[in-house]
Amino acid sequence: xxxxxxxxxxxxxxxxxxxxxxxxxxxxxxxxxxxxxxxxxxxxxxxxxxxxxxxxxxxxxxxxxxxxxxxxxxxxxxxxxxxxxxxxxxxxxxxxxxxxxxxxxxxxxxxxxxxxxxxxxxxxxxxxxxxxxxxxxxxxxxxxxxxxxxxxxxxxxxxxxxxxxxxxxxxxxxxxxxxxxxxxxxxxxxxxxxxxxxxxxxxxxxxxxxxxxxxxxxxxxxxxxxxxxxxxxxxxxxxxxxxxxxxxxxxxxxxxxxxxxxxxxxxxxxxxxxxxxxxxxxxxxxxxxxxxxxxxxxxxxxxxxxxxxxxxxxxxxxxxxxxxxxxxxxxxxxxxxxxxxxxxxxxxxxxxxxxxxxxxxxxxxxxxxxxxxxxxxxxxxxxxxxxxxxxxxxxxxxxxxxxxxxxxxxxxxxx
Ligand code: PGA
Ligand code: ZN
Numbered sequence: 001x002x003x004x005x006x007x008x009x010x011x012x013x014x015x016x017x018x019x020x021x022x023x024x025x026x027x028x029x030x031x032x033x034x035x036x037x038x039x040x041x042x043x044x045x046x047x048x049x050x051x052x053x054x055x056x057x058x059x060x061x062x063x064x065x066x067x068x069x070x071x072x073x074x075x076x077x078x079x080x081x082x083x084x085x086x087x088x089x090x091x092x093x094x095x096x097x098x099x100x101x102x103x104x105x106x107x108x109x110x111x112x113x114x115x116x117x118x119x120x121x122x123x124x125x126x127x128x129x130x131x132x133x134x135x136x137x138x139x140x141x142x143x144x145x146x147x148x149x150x151x152x153x154x155x156x157x158x159x160x161x162x163x164x165x166x167x168x169x170x171x172x173x174x175x176x177x178x179x180x181x182x183x184x185x186x187x188x189x190x191x192x193x194x195x196x197x198x199x200x201x202x203x204x205x206x207x208x209x210x211x212x213x214x215x216x217x218x219x220x221x222x223x224x225x226x227x228x229x230x231x232x233x234x235x236x237x238x239x240x241x242x243x244x245x246x247x248x249x250x251x252x253x254x255x256x257x258x259x260x261x262x263x264x265x266x267x268x269x270x271x272x273x274x275x276x277x278x279x280x281x282x283x284x285x286x287x288x289x290x291x292x293x294x295x296x297x298x299x300x301x302x303x304x305x306x307x308x309x310x311x312x313x314x315x316x317x318x319x320x321x322x323x324x325x326x327x328x329x330x331x332x333x334x335x336x337x338x339x340x341x342x343x344x345x346x347x348x349x350x351x352x353x354x355x356x357x358x359x360x361x362x363x364x365x366x367x368x369x370x371x372x373x374x375x376x377x378x379x380x381x382x383x384x385x386x387x388x389x390x391x392x393x394x395x396x397x398x399x400x401x402x403x404x405x406x407x408x409x410x411x412x413x414x415x
Contacts, residue, residue, distance in 0.1 A: 001026055002068050002110070007061040007099070009053050012036060012361040013388040014196060017053040019060075020363070021102040023110040025073050030109030032367050034098035034332050035359035038196060039143040039153060039235045041283050041306035043314060045097030045335040060095055064103060073111035080104055080336035097335035104337040105367045119367065120399055123337075124374035130409040131165045131400050132372045133158055134393060135231060135276065135355065136172035136384035138179050138216070139202065139209050140195025141251075142235050144360050150206040151249040154233035155199065155213045158275050158379065160411050161227030165400045168408070169393045171226045172384045176200075178216040186212070196360040198386035205252040214272045231276035232268075236261070237306045240282040247282075258288045266295045276379075278303040278328065289323035301326040301353055310334040312343040319350045325415065326353035329377065331368070344375045353414050357381040362388035366395035373399055378409035 006022040010033060020033040036047050049055050067082050083100045084092070092100055112122030120128055135156050142153030157175050162168035176199075183190050183202045195201040202209065210230075217228045239247040246255040256264055258281070265280040277296075281288040283306040293302045305328035308315045318324060327347045331340045347354045356372035358381060369392040372380040380396070383389025400406040 002071050002073055002107070005061065005065045005068055005103070007057065007064065009057050010363065012363050013386070014361045016361055018361070018363065019053055019057070019099055019102050021106040023073065023103070023106040025110050025114050028073065028110045028112075028114030030073070030106040030111070030113055032102050032105035032109060033363040033365040034102040035363060035365070036098065036332070036361040037330075038360045039238050039306070041237070041309040041333065043283070043311065044309045044333040045092040047098045047332065048096035049093055056095055056099060060099055063095070068103070073107050073114065076104070076108055076111065077338050079107050080338040083336060092335045098332055100335045101332045101337075105331065108337055109367070118399065118402060119370035120373040123370065124376075128373050128376060129403050129405050129407060130373070130376055130378075131396060131406055132356070132377050132380040132409050133160065133162070133411055134165070134168050134172055134384070134396070135379050135381040136176070137197040137199040138176055138213060138384065140197055140199035141201070141206065141209070142238050144197055145195035145201035148203040148251070149195065149201045150204055150209045151239060151251045152206040152209070152232060153235035153238065154197065154278075155209050156231040156233060156276070156381070157213070157217055157228050158231055158411070159226055159228045160275065161221070161225070163408060165396045165406075165408070167226060169384075169397070171220065171224060171228055174224060175216050175220045175228055176384045178220055179212055182212045182216055197358075198383045198389050206249065207252070210268065210272065229275035230272060231274060233278035233305070234265070234280050235306070236279050237282040258285065262288060262292045262295065265292055269296045269300045274300050276301040276303060276326070279305050279307065281307070283307040286318055286321035286323040289318070290321045293322055293324055297325045303328055303353070303355060305330075305357070310340060310343050312339070312346045315343055315346055315352070319352070324352065326355055328381070329354050329356045329375070330359060331371070332359065340371070341375070344377070348414055351414050353378060355379045355381050358383060358389065358392065364388055364391040366391045368392055369395040369399065376409065376413070378411055378413040
């Protein structure tokens, strides 16, 4: 039974304010914090009402406490319903999806703690034993870096050949180090600057960054014997110019129609053997997404983030259209753990790979590591270096140690 709830304003990794929530039950305790995005999807729930954290922080603790104290932390479905009722709007614009998601996650952690169970087992039911592969961020561009960085937002890698989570996270870091060397060799003036998710932020075009990324994957695969594959998050909604109806690559001065964008991405996938490409097409364009999926979806995961925003109704539209074969799962895009879970289930039932993900603005909260294991997500997207990223990766190492018989997930699961 919930006895007390605290809501406080804390820092996120960009130095912006966010909320952290403590839930205290008579024999348990849960704490969780909400992340925030920079390249958010238009149909996400609202993170905070206008005025930000400060607008709600003075009252929200009392409002939530008066409804939730006395409820059973185990009744997460009911608690999530009450949270949505408290807010009262369709898109959680009154108290903010970041507030509801932090409460929802803290309640789940308190319930797990009252059973003396790690969260992944409390949420995962029949004793999960699979660890997801970490999709690690290597080079940052777009909305996550300065204007001389590449137009494509994220250059990522997956250590598909790793046999343990420890091998996987250290393989990613090897690639990260190798990429720094390769950037420095190309650009003597590179100072080692990074973007919001801990990837390098070099003065390179997207195509130059792709070449370096692919080369680093090959070199590390050869040196370590662990196969590493390149991946991208293009965050294409950020490139889209509605006036000209083109994808605009400012850094290299290229413009591409939707058809050209589809061909450009399909070509990258074919030429370099990309494992995963996220948001290659802008949100709302299910037909464009479907066209690329038809072309490249057998070879590559075509993942929707801004297009689906962890929303099961929007995912259902995507499934209908054949748009993508994977979906990014970010709890604060939808606002509660219950609704996050519903989207994951719909994805899995339709052979869409759920990829549980961090956001560009993060805290050291490690809840998503537990969620990825509990939901048997074969891939977790959570960076490679930096305190707020390694919080999740190191928690996966601890989770694997806690399991009796841990194994890496089948990377091709649900396909
Ligand atoms: P965001 O971006 O957290 O800034 O929205 C991350 C992503 O696009 O995956
Ligand atoms: Zn994304």
